[in-house]
Amino acid sequence: MALDADEEILQDFLVEAGEILEKLSEQLVDLEQHPDDSDLLNAIFRGFHTVKGGAGFLQLEALVNCCHAAENVFDTLRNHKRQVDAELMDVVLEALDQVNAMFEQVRNHEEPTPAPDHLIVALDALAQPAEAGAAPTAAPPASPAPEVPAAVPVPESQDGGDITDDEFEQLLDALTEGEAGAAGADNGSPPEASDTAAGGDEITDDEFEALLDQLHGKGRFSGDVVTKTGGGAPASGSVGEGSGTPPAGGDDLITDDEFEKLLDELHGKGGSPSGIASGPASPSGAVSPKQEPPAKPAATPRVEKTEPAKASTRPAAPTRESAPVAETTVRVDTKRLDDIMNMVGELVLVRNRLQRLGADSDDEQMHKAVANLDVVTTDLQAAVMQTRMQPIKKVFGRFPRVVRDLARNLNKEVNLVMHGEDTDLDKNLVEALSDPLVHLVRNSVDHGIEPPDVREKAGKPRMGTVTLSAEQEGDHILLAIEDDGAGMDPNRLRQKAVEKGLYDQDAADRLTDQECFNLIFAAGFSTKEQISDVSGRGVGMDVVKTKIGQLNGQISIVSEQGKGTKILIKVPLTLAIMPTLMIMLGDQSFALPLVNVVEIFHLDLTKTNIVDGRECIVVRDKVFPLFHIKRWLVKGAAAQDTPDNAHVVIVAMGTKQVGFVVDQLVGQEEVVIKPLGRALQGTPGMAGATITGDGRIALIIDVPSLLQHYG
CATH class of the missing domain: 1.20.120.160 (HPT domain)
Structure with missing residues (x-):
């Protein structure tokens, strides 16, 4: 290297x-x-x-x-x-x-x-061709061999591919040592062929003029073209004779046919520059006596124009007009983008602060300025977020290979279908979702899709289908992994839960089908009887759920026995700025991620029920466990401090929903997540901190962690 x-x-x-x-x-x-x-x-x-x-x-x-x-x-x-x-x-x-x-x-x-x-x-x-004894087919070179004069040998590539640097240098030396006339063309090729062979770039105006000088003598060709006789007609040997009018448009590029016609007029029909260079040039720059120029008409109104002089140098025009367009992209270090995103986050906090101050002011100009700042900040935030966006195809691209290899190992026939590959989401999310999605897709092939003979007996096609889709839903991305396999058996899951000691038999019998499906996320839980290199240890889905939770996302399962399983994942577009519901517990502010909030209502707490020793409420025939999170998070709060009426926020974690009792609702606010300091890192139920619009510090609640630790 x-x-x-x-x-x-x-x-x-x-x-x-x-x-x-x-x-x-x-x-x-x-x-x-x-x-x-x-x-x-x-x-x-x-x-x-x-x-x-x-x-x-x-x-x-x-x-x-x-x-x-x-x-x-x-x-x-x-x-x-x-x-x-x-x-x-x-x-x-x-x-x-x-x-x-x-x-x-x-x-x-x-x-x-x-x-x-x-x-x-x-x-x-x-x-090698499939026929016995046939020789293997060599790969063609990367590009067509450059057009060079026959007198200049082109070195052979050692491996049948691109020529090496040394071979290229030899080619340049051979071209430089040869006569310029011989390098000009080969079998009537255009003058720029030699330059193309030498370096691959188009020749410039000066190089083209130098080539003409070498063909016709120093200064003779251009002098004859522009010099007029006393009557205004061009001198003998002028290129303009019989050449017709220049191409329409003045500065437009000439076509290949026009260029060939120009060469014919310079060197005679069928002639070439090499034939002229081999003989002495005539004083007027006309063609050699060995080549008879075609008969040309007498001077015509077209002949009096000096435009052909421009036509003679026109081949250089493509260099200017067909030059590659300037680059429209630039490579930027992702750390720099992260720094910009952090600064935009700080700007959002300042915007929130000014909005709160502006609301308390009667100054109309102040309101207008704050409104303008709000618009600009929102647009800037969206633009910066867009620079960090990547299509989820970056993750999806690996799955065809994963499914193909796994299906061959398991002797299954599986077809992978993908939708929404162009859906954009934050670069950090693309990287973070890679491993969980790979595991879910492998699970669908291993656990979901049945062997071909089993599918045939069940009246299904031999080839199973795994569908992977992504779509944007508001400020979130919805991912789905669906298979048309055997589905999940809730009774078998209940039995496994009892065997592993997760539930006793009575509690397991009371589990709903949805709760049974969620059992697969428990650590060490697996329905596989034998451990293989693909699955069976019961650690994969536990890791998947933990990872999705760290991304402030939700995961849920829908399954029907004999029909298939669908796993839904919902994650925010970005991790840097989060929409939240600001609440008050006592005199302390907290932020609930809006993705977890389902609904809010005012409740008479004297009408709650006790089920299995837990306080619950019934709303529209649905039972929700009720948690007084003030007792967990605020020092000194006691059960006797509970008011008769309070606000209840229903939050969701996957398919499970519970109610949080809060003292006051402040409203919705976009916050910038700041990591906790060393002293507070690892605090149960806390995802980070932020600064609110009134300048106070608010802790951001991690709902799954909060319930796991306290509930």
């Missing part, structure tokens, strides 16, 4: 190759389902080829060799010399895993470890 490579070049390679490798995993699985898709074959071929080209530039030989071997396989496939099958895809996917591993080593500035020899041998075997 070129360890001294320019860091900027290396980063460009990492960004480009990283995006390609992400797509390749999904494309390869898609190819297995659509083996005759030629566009997909070409896209995968180009992907491996592009990564190989970038790795070759950085002298990453191990990465080049593995990509080249995979590239050869897809060249054979797209030439219809072999068919896609599961065994071939197993080898190619293993090669992709090796490429990804080497890519991570390069990202860490380490020398990539070469792929195992058996893998390269297997790829080389697959690169």
